[in-house]
Structures are given as structure tokens and as C-alpha cells.
Amino acid sequence: MTITIGQIEYANCTPIFTVLHRHFTCSGYRFVRGVPAALNKLLASGDIDVSPSSSIEYAKYPDRYLILPELSISAIGAVKSVLLFSRVPLTELSGATIGMTTESDTSVNLLKIILGKFHGFTNRFERTDLALQPALEAFPALLLIGDNALKESLTTTDLLVYDLGELWRHFTGLPFVFALWLIRRATVRERPEAVRQLSAELISAQRIAYDSYPEIAAESPERSWCQQDVLVDYWQTISYDLTAAHLDGLKSFYRFAAELGLVATAPEISLYGGSVACDLL
Numbered sequence: 001m002t003i004t005i006g007q008i009e010y011a012n013c014t015p016i017f018t019v020l021h022r023h024f025t026c027s028g029y030r031f032v033r034g035v036p037a038a039l040n041k042l043l044a045s046g047d048i049d050v051s052p053s054s055s056i057e058y059a060k061y062p063d064r065y066l067i068l069p070e071l072s073i074s075a076i077g078a079v080k081s082v083l084l085f086s087r088v089p090l091t092e093l094s095g096a097t098i099g100m101t102t103e104s105d106t107s108v109n110l111l112k113i114i115l116g117k118f119h120g121f122t123n124r125f126e127r128t129d130l131a132l133q134p135a136l137e138a139f140p141a142l143l144l145i146g147d148n149a150l151k152e153s154l155t156t157t158d159l160l161v162y163d164l165g166e167l168w169r170h171f172t173g174l175p176f177v178f179a180l181w182l183i184r185r186a187t188v189r190e191r192p193e194a195v196r197q198l199s200a201e202l203i204s205a206q207r208i209a210y211d212s213y214p215e216i217a218a219e220s221p222e223r224s225w226c227q228q229d230v231l232v233d234y235w236q237t238i239s240y241d242l243t244a245a246h247l248d249g250l251k252s253f254y255r256f257a258a259e260l261g262l263v264a265t266a267p268e269i270s271l272y273g274g275s276v277a278c279d280l281l
């Protein structure tokens with residue numbers, strides 16, 4: 001039986017999926033492409049089995065998922081693709097209605113924590129699919145993630161740009177985990193051998209990818225809009241690990257989210273398998 005894997009259609013996932021497709025047979029896998037918020041919904045409903053997912057998705061339904069070890073999409077400081085584009089300095093945004101992409105579930109909550117908890121602001125937030133320029137006619141600031149954020153940052157000159165990974169680091173000193181690889185507990189129960197294989201292949205793919213960013217970038221679809229060295233630099237900026245420090249950052253995020261009522265409770269962290277990351281807990 002196939003395992004259905006969500007594939008985030010952003011440059012941040014290109015390295016691991018490129019290597020997975022090139023180095024492993026993948027005959028037992030089916031891939032479903034989408035933006036994070038859409039893949040989160042498919043995972044929650046059981047239409048896909050496993051996916052790199054917004055980290056907040058785990059806190060919403062901890063009973064449904066396990067976290068695959070050693071993998072994440074995180075920032076230790078800047079991340080370069082989770083950006084608040086603003087017409088005014090961030091300190092002047094208290095009371096404002098802020099536009100937020102519909103593609104994200106984690107970063108929208110991170111923004112609420114940064115403004116509400118760290119700055120003590122009161123804001124309203126509105127989801128929008130508007131592109132940057134029209135959005136900034138409706139709102140003083142807009143949150144974008146993924147390729148849209150990266151693309152706009154490469155061309156925008158007349159706006160203030162705040163990197164949410166950097167802001168989180170400034171206030172907490174911790175890494176921020178934007179995405180976790182979540183697998184449905186039901187899939188682990190029903191297909192234990194296939195899940196063991198997939199987990200091992202993903203860890204291998206990640207390691208191979210680390211050593212081959214320039215080659216992956218040279219042939220990547222993102223080359224149509226991004227220079228090879230910019231892509232390599234972007235991938236080197238992202239932290240794809242899941243260490244004890246990452247888990248500390250994740251737990252802090254969940255605690256703040258619970259305090260602000262963004263999730264019901266800060267969940268226990270349950271990792272799949274007896275991996276290194278498990279031992280670090």
C-alpha cells in the first residue's frame with residue numbers, strides 16, 4: 001500500500017525532495033504538492049499520511065501525530081523567508097490591522113506572539129491572498145512566507161522587512177521550528193515497516209542534501225527566479241535539524257501559543273522511533 005507524502009511547494013523543501021526522488025526508488029510513495037496550510041488540512045483529515053507540516057499543527061492534534069526525528073525547517077536567527085513587510089517601523093504597529101498570508105499556520109501565530117506577548121501590542125489580523133503592493137494599500141504591514149516572501153525580499157527596496165526568525169531569536173535566544181515532519185499515528189500502526197523505511201530514507205536524504213546544495217540549486221526549478229548562490233545561501237541559512245535546542249524552542253513556542261489561547265494546551269512532544277532526537281529529550 002502506498003504512503004502518501006505531502007510536498008511543500010517552496011524552495012525550502014527542494015533539497016530533501018530532490019534527493020529523495022534521485023537516490024531512492026519511491027515506488028511505494030505518492031506525492032501531493034501544496035502550500036503548508038493546505039497540506040496541514042489534508043494531514044488532519046487523513047488524506048495524506050505524512051508531510052512537512054506547520055509546527056503548530058502538531059499542537060492542535062497531538063493525539064493524531066508523531067514527529068519524525070532529526071528533521072525540521074527551523075531558524076537559528078534569520079530564516080529569510082518568513083517576513084513582515086511594513087510601511088512603518090514595527091514599533092508603530094500597535095493597534096493596526098495586519099495582513100497575513102493564507103498559506104501559513106505557524107508563522108501567523110508566531111507573529112501574534114511577537115506582537116502581543118513580546119511587544120505588548122493589541123492588533124487585529126486579517127488573512128489575505130493579495131500580493132504585496134495591493135495588500136499594503138489595505139494594511140500597514142503584510143506577513144508572507146515561503147517563496148513569495150523570498151521573492152519579494154529580493155526585489156523590495158522601499159519597505160521595512162522584519163525576519164520573524166530573527167525577532168524570535170532576539171526575544172528568546174532559542175531556535176524557532178517552523179515545520180516538523182508529522183506522520184499520522186494510524187499510518188505508523190498500520191504500516192510500521194514502510195514508515196521505518198521512509199523515516200530512514202528522509203534522514204539519509206537530508207544528509208546527502210546538506211553536502212550537495214550547489215548541485216541541487218544548479219538544476220532546481222527555482223533557478224527561473226533565483227540565482228544559484230542565493231538559493232545555496234538560503235538553504236545554508238535554514239536549520240533542517242531537530243536537536244535538543246530546537247525542541248526547547250518548540251516547547252517555548254507551544255507555551256506562548258497556549259498562554260495566548262492560540263492552542264488549547266502545550267502538548268507533550270512525541271517523536272517517532274528510538275532515534276537520537278528521542279534520547280535528547
Ligand SMILES: C=C(O[C@@H]1C=C(C(=O)O)C=C[C@H]1O)C(=O)O
Pocket residue numbers: 008010012036037052053054055073079081082103104105106107108145146147149178179
Ligand atoms: C521557513 C518557512 O517555514 C515554513 C512555515 C510554515 C508556516 O508558517 O506554517 C510552514 C512550513 C514551512 O514552509 C517558510 O515557509 O518560509
